[in-house]
Amino acid sequence: MKRIAILTSGGDAPGMNAAIRAATLVGRAGGAEILGIERGYRGLLDDAFVELGANDVAGILREGGTILGSARCKEFHERPVRDRAREILARHAIDGLVVIGGNGSLTGAVHLASPEEIGKGRPLKVIGVPASIDNDLGLTGLSIGVDTAMNTIVEACDKIADTATAHDRTFIIEVMGRDCGYLAMTSAIAVGADLALFPEAGKTENDIVDQIVDTVMAVRKRPSRRARRVIVIKAEGVAVPADRLKTLVDAKLRARTPDSDPSSIETRVTVLGHVVRGGRPSAFDRLLGSRLANVAVRSLAAGQTHKMAAWMPPVELPEEVGTRSPFDPYVWLVDLGAVLAETDNLLKGRSSLARWRAGAFDEIEDALLL
Numbered sequence: 102m103k104r105i106a107i108l109t110s111g112g113d114a115p116g117m118n119a120a121i122r123a124a125t126l127v128g129r130a131g132g133a134e135i136l137g138i139e140r141g142y143r144g145l146l147d148d149a150f151v152e153l154g155a156n157d158v159a160g161i162l163r164e165g166g167t168i169l170g171s172a173r174c175k176e177f178h179e180r181p182v183r184d185r186a187r188e189i190l191a192r193h194a195i196d197g198l199v200v201i202g203g204n205g206s207l208t209g210a211v212h213l214a215s216p217e218e219i220g221k222g223r224p225l226k227v228i229g230v231p232a233s234i235d236n237d238l239g240l241t242g243l244s245i246g247v248d249t250a251m252n253t254i255v256e257a258c259d260k261i262a263d264t265a266t267a268h269d270r271t272f273i274i275e276v277m278g279r280d281c282g283y284l285a286m287t288s289a290i291a292v293g294a295d296l297a298l299f300p301e302a303g304k305t306e307n308d309i310v311d312q313i314v315d316t317v318m319a320v321r322k323r324p325s326r327r328a329r330r331v332i333v334i335k336a337e338g339v340a341v342p343a344d345r346l347k348t349l350v351d352a353k354l355r356a357r358t359p360d361s362d363p364s365s366i367e368t369r370v371t372v373l374g375h376v377v378r379g380g381r382p383s384a385f386d387r388l389l390g391s392r393l394a395n396v397a398v399r400s401l402a403a404g405q406t407h408k409m410a411a412w413m414p415p416v417e418l419p420e421e422v423g424t425r426s427p428f429d430p431y432v433w434l435v436d437l438g439a440v441l442a443e444t445d446n447l448l449k450g451r452s453s454l455a456r457w458r459a460g461a462f463d464e465i466e467d468a469l470l471l
């Protein structure tokens with residue numbers, strides 16, 4: 102491998118910089134020239150290449166976001182646009198490409214690396230590195246950014262819990278995650294929330310309102326005043342907007358408790374939004390980014406392509422789908438096409454993992470309200 106390019110694409114994730122740094126240093130140590138592509142696939146189409154050396158990546162480990170910038174690029178779904186991208190990569194004599202990103206970015210990588218699309222063009226090897234705070238990618242236990250996002254959510258919820266406890270209030274806290282409830286589920290456990298709402302549960306608006314109201318009624322009966330605050334964590338993928346949920350819940354609570362002072366039962370809403378995506382990467386995300394990128398670049402150099410470096414896949418993998426990397430016992434090399442198929446199953450609730458997640462939550466909720 103003489104020239105390797107790196108890009109970050111889609112929603113940025115804390116720890117992307119650790120991956121850029123590791124890919125640069127490991128690639129250079131192996132004798133390759135490393136180029137960064139600014140603003141993901143959009144920058145690739147704009148020919149926005151920059152050389153990356155040790156000095157360029159010094160000190161970036163602790164920075165959130167991505168030093169290369171990122172973008173969403175819908176045109177990349179079109180074959181002629183990808184052909185143009187391959188021509189640009191060929192003009193820069195790129196032999197290998199590391200794509201750091203989520204579902205959309207890895208979809209682009211699958212097509213870029215497809216032998217049918219490459220045809221008689223300049224050979225190109227592509228390896229993906231999973232990075233998305235949503236943890237919505239299949240065949241990897243974790244993606245870069247998830248741990249930091251969870252820590253951010255937990256910190257925010259702990260603060261909200263202080264004021265909620267002081268006022269015996271109910272808070273609905275919305276967290277990012279697009280179509281995936283993972284962040285809502287795990288942070289609910291980590292903060293000791295009373296209820297987690299996530300799209301995989303497939304509940305109707307009415308079910309959700311009843312769930313919240315039943316939870317409030319049950320929690321209010323707890324003997325200790327300090328245990329009577331209610332924290333509901335709502336994934337953004339739950340289709341009912343948080344404000345609408347508040348209105349519906351408040352109305353039902355008033356109807357169920359006609360003797361209460363309405364102001365004492367009124368819920369409060371906090372939408373954490375993009376706060377969840379920013380900030381300094383946690384130690385774990387720095388390590389995860391570094392280790393996945395290390396394997397990605399070494400695998401490219403070893404001739405691999407059309408693969409993703411995955412962190413301890415949570416399902417059994419047949420050999421044709423994935424194998425443990427020889428470079429790191431926790432990192433597997435899995436087929437990019439299989440990653441996308443499993444991602445789709447995960448998001449549609451069809452995979453065993455999705456069913457386990459939702460089922461585990463039903464049990465947790467039952468236990469919480471005993």
Ligand code: F6P
Binds near residue numbers: 280
């Ligand atoms: O995929 C990461 C993510 O932060 C999702 O959780 C969220 O739905 C989406 O990106 C927001 O995208 P944008 O920053 O383009 O609005």
